[in-house]
Amino acid sequence: MLDDITKHALPEISASEHADELSRTLQEMRGQHLNIDASGVNRIDTPCLQVLLAAAKQWMKDGVALKLDEPSEAFEASIAMLGLSIEQFETEGMPNV
Secondary structure, eight states: OOSOEEEEEOOSEEOGGGHHHHHHHHHHTTTSEEEEEOTTOSEEOHHHHHHHHHHHHHHHHHTOEEEEESOOHHHHHHHHHTTOOGGGGOEESSOOO
């Protein structure tokens, strides 16, 4: 179990105009084990999903854990429409070698 885990809740609506802010917020958390609470998401657009995918790739490269907590049905439906899965948004905290 990881001792120092940072938590961040996604807003109810994560629309295109929020992607830059989400990116900046995640960059500020870079290097920290991170749990992203997606339970309250009612709508998430592709740009925000792209930011989350990029973060997962960076966290994997950095060897830091990133996990989505309780993704809402709306979140899961949005990623399914793009042919993605929850696993693509998470890392185990081990470097990809």
